[in-house]
Amino acid sequence: MTRIQRRTQVLLALGALGAAGMFLGPDGWFGIDIGPVGAAVLYGVLWLFVIHLAHHSGEVFPEHWSPAEKQSWVALVFLALITLHVGNLLLALPGLGEAAEQARNPATRALWTNLGLLIFGWIVIGTMLRRQDAGGVTLDERDLRIQHRAARVADGCMSLLIVCVVVTLFALPEQSRNWLRPMIVANALIALLIVRALVESIYTVWRYGREHGRDPA
Amino acid sequence: MNEFAVRNRIREFRQTRAELTQAALAEACGVTRQTIIALEAGRYSPSLELAFKLARALGRNLEEVFQYAEKN
Numbered sequence: 001m002t003r004i005q006r007r008t009q010v011l012l013a014l015g016a017l018g019a020a021g022m023f024l025g026p027d028g029w030f031g032i033d034i035g036p037v038g039a040a041v042l043y044g045v046l047w048l049f050v051i052h053l054a055h056h057s058g059e060v061f062p063e064h065w066s067p068a069e070k071q072s073w074v075a076l077v078f079l080a081l082i083t084l085h086v087g088n089l090l091l092a093l094p095g096l097g098e099a100a101e102q103a104r105n106p107a108t109r110a111l112w113t114n115l116g117l118l119i120f121g122w123i124v125i126g127t128m129l130r131r132q133d134a135g136g137v138t139l140d141e142r143d144l145r146i147q148h149r150a151a152r153v154a155d156g157c158m159s160l161l162i163v164c165v166v167v168t169l170f171a172l173p174e175q176s177r178n179w180l181r182p183m184i185v186a187n188a189l190i191a192l193l194i195v196r197a198l199v200e201s202i203y204t205v206w207r208y209g210r211e212h213g214r215d216p217a
Numbered sequence: 218m219n220e221f222a223v224r225n226r227i228r229e230f231r232q233t234r235a236e237l238t239q240a241a242l243a244e245a246c247g248v249t250r251q252t253i254i255a256l257e258a259g260r261y262s263p264s265l266e267l268a269f270k271l272a273r274a275l276g277r278n279l280e281e282v283f284q285y286a287e288k289n
Contacts, residue, residue: 211260
């Protein structure tokens with residue numbers, strides 16, 4: 001592993017710490033609200049990563065990774081963060097009561113700001129990687145085969161999830177369904193689509209990793 | 218029942234042509250170098266079109282480069 005790749009790992013570890021603080025940390029920790037601190041660390045790391053990638057273009061990822069594999073790792077990181085944000089919103093919405101029905105409630109507004117930042121960061125990093133790999137083959141039949149399998153696995157998981165949700169809704173007694181408001185259901189459906197994309201991404205990365213595990217090179 | 222697998226001699230034929238690196242072979246066939254690595258390691262079975270492209274780039278017949286043989 002090169003010095004640049006070690007630096008990449010340090011940045012990823014810092015980003016993971018920031019994300020953990022943002023989503024899992026308690027509200028108060030020695031008088032510090034750990035949520036905003038975690039968010040600041042996470043977004044700070046995101047921009048440091050952009051600078052790191054700009055300065056050491058070809059050395060940030062292992063040399064034996066194909067362009068499509070690099071993109072799938074980037075997609076996995078961003079999709080995991082987006083899933084955590086949406087999951088966080090879904091947990092917060094039932095507690096908002098009537099305010100949850102308004103499209104511009106504080107929780108939803110905060111989510112859209114964070115999603116906007118994440119999607120912008122994803123576009124910037126994705127574009128930088130595409131520029132680095134420009135001129136050569138970036139997607140071939142092996143990548144397409146892996147992507148096709150990943151899409152099938154993700155579709156299967158989504159079908160299973162939908163069946164589970166339907167069965168759970170039917171099984172719930174009527175008085176337990178009063179938290180089910182249209183805005184919560186709408187957000188849950190969006191979350192389902194995001195989870196499908198995340199499963200696809202996890203499977204893609206796992207398939208590439210499995211091939212490396214067997215490759216002598 | 219006997220199990221069969223596609224085997225190839227890409228690495229062997231590539232190495233007999235000293236100037237043909239994995240990257241050069243990948244470029245000649247329109248794939249990434251990582252796909253050539255996976256092929257040589259026997260972790261990936263190519264499409265028929267890619268198999269023909271590889272055989273042509275290596276200057277061999279398809280049957281010389283790929284064999285459908287019983288698994289060990």
